[in-house]
Amino acid sequence: MIQKYLTYTSKRYASKWLVLCIDLFTIGFSFLLSYFIRFNLTLNFELENLLVQVPLVLTTALVSFLIIGSYKGVIRHTGVRDVYNIFNAVCLSSILLITIVIANRQLNVYSSFTIPLSIIIINSLITFVGLTASRFVFKSMYNQIKGGVKAYKNVVIYGAGESGVLTQMAITNHSQSRYKVVGYIDRDVKKIGKKINGIPVFCRRDLTEKFIIKNNICEVIFSIQNINAKKLRKTVEGLVDYPVVVKIVPPLEDWINGELKVSQIKQIQIEDLLDRAPIKIKNSKIALELMNKNIMVTGGAGSIGSEIVRQICTYGYKSLVIIDSAESALYDLQQELKQNGYHNFIPIVSDVRDKNRMNALFTEYKPDIVFHAAAYKHVPLMEYNSYEAIKINIGGTKNIADLAVIHGVEKFVFVSTDKAVNPTNVMGATKRIAELYISCMQKENKTKFITTRFGNVLGSNGSVIPLFRNQIEKGGPLTLTHKDITRYFMTIPEASQLVLEAGAMGEGGEIFIFDMGESVKIYDLAKNMIKLSGLRYPQDIDIAITGLRPGEKLYEELLANGENTLPTYHEKIKISKVREVDFTKVRSKIDELCITNMFFNGNTVKLMKEIVPEYISKNSSFCDLDRQTAESVPQTKSNLKIVQR
16 A cells, blocks of 8 residues: 555655745744744743734745745755755845845834844744755655665665766666665775765775675666776676676766766676777768768678668768668668668668679669678578678679779778688688789779778677677576687777778778787686676576587687788778789689589689688588698698698
């Protein structure tokens, strides 16, 4: 019954007129109390004068409250701003009353009427204390009653700065909040041992497992603005072994209208802990490059392609054609863009392998810049579907590149992968061959062909982090192919920004790569994801080692054998200086590969290995081709390294 009553009352507020009446009653009582105090707690004053004075005091107070609006505050959400309004209203009321009393003395309008100025001053002090106290008493009563029917979660806020204080206020003042802040954690020795809003400040060393269990702490909320990823990771890793959930407050610029909402406090994600500072490109030429241009994006509904589209939509282009064979994904992107107010785009369901259809689209829309992101990317699947991998990753790229030349496209930006470096699988080899074809086209034509190469993308379709999250939701175990496997990571916006920036700065023939920092050990990443979910490893969720998949590497690389890098204007972006190849021979071989693949000839992978000599299969049925090659080639010093890779 109590729960129903509180649920009902929590959905409506006390009438502001009721609050105003209570405030006026408080002022009347405070005025009488002022006389009682002024005359040494006796009644040695003229009581009949109160019949005139009290109505005047209440009238001035009413006018002041109506002007300031102090009665409009929601009592159960009383805060500093409400106290400030009460102070202003009491001051205004006192000024009006003093003005009336002094004017009456000077003009002698009503000779028998007077109020001692000392009474007005005492009354203003008592009134301010009374009104403020009454609000906090009602607020406390509400919280006590409501707190009796719901369980609180004890939390600690990491950071006792302005952001931490605002976080505490947002949690405390939220009507549906189930949190109780038991303390702040801060490194500032000047704050440690003190209290903020009645909440004690502890040092980092106090946050031990014993402290957490003793205070029944369920969550630790990070509320430190501008903390770097490395420091955050180090601090959080010291907490993940404790029985707490770690959450984080978003950056100040993401707060809604400058105010933090409780719903914005999210559980910290593994992406927040990667030991690599986000890459930000300054002095970008993208806006100038895309101005009034016709742009085409293939694979535009994929993880990278869709983000490229989102970022392009913010610039002043002329037209944008989005091509993808995935109907549902393209529809979802179309609806998203429309809801965000973008309408200047043309979504087209088509396949880059269909050269006739692509030619018709080039003829109709006349693109100035093409971003080619259409590709198959899943290594194990492509190892068993080499025909499809060659058809889209090589044949599709070849179609679009050829049409770009025929239709006089200014720039062609190709999205590649670090798996193209010293490939060990079909997918990586197809992307490397596509890179080589792009290089061939650059040598022969006016169109500027540019390649971007980067590592794994966080949150992309089929990537490891969404897979782990899904496995955690299902209760585990997390599946890992090898305990020592490592990968480079970057975010989808960063990857897409690289592609756009490459299109702006590229002059043709470059392979742009990112300095992605240190590679991440996937085993450690998996353990941290389990602990950040509030679970224990291995008690709650274990990690199962399944063995390397066909074509999978232990360590990814960003540069192939014989490649070096050249600097650009951004320290984090490099240009790969590729080794010289016989482009005439390579292009002839690529043409032969596409024709051979068209007729389902079983020699396609063998031909790929001829085009890319460094392509040595791992954990795959195609390893037999490498052994055959090794047996047929004399073991000289020049080729020994290749054979034994």
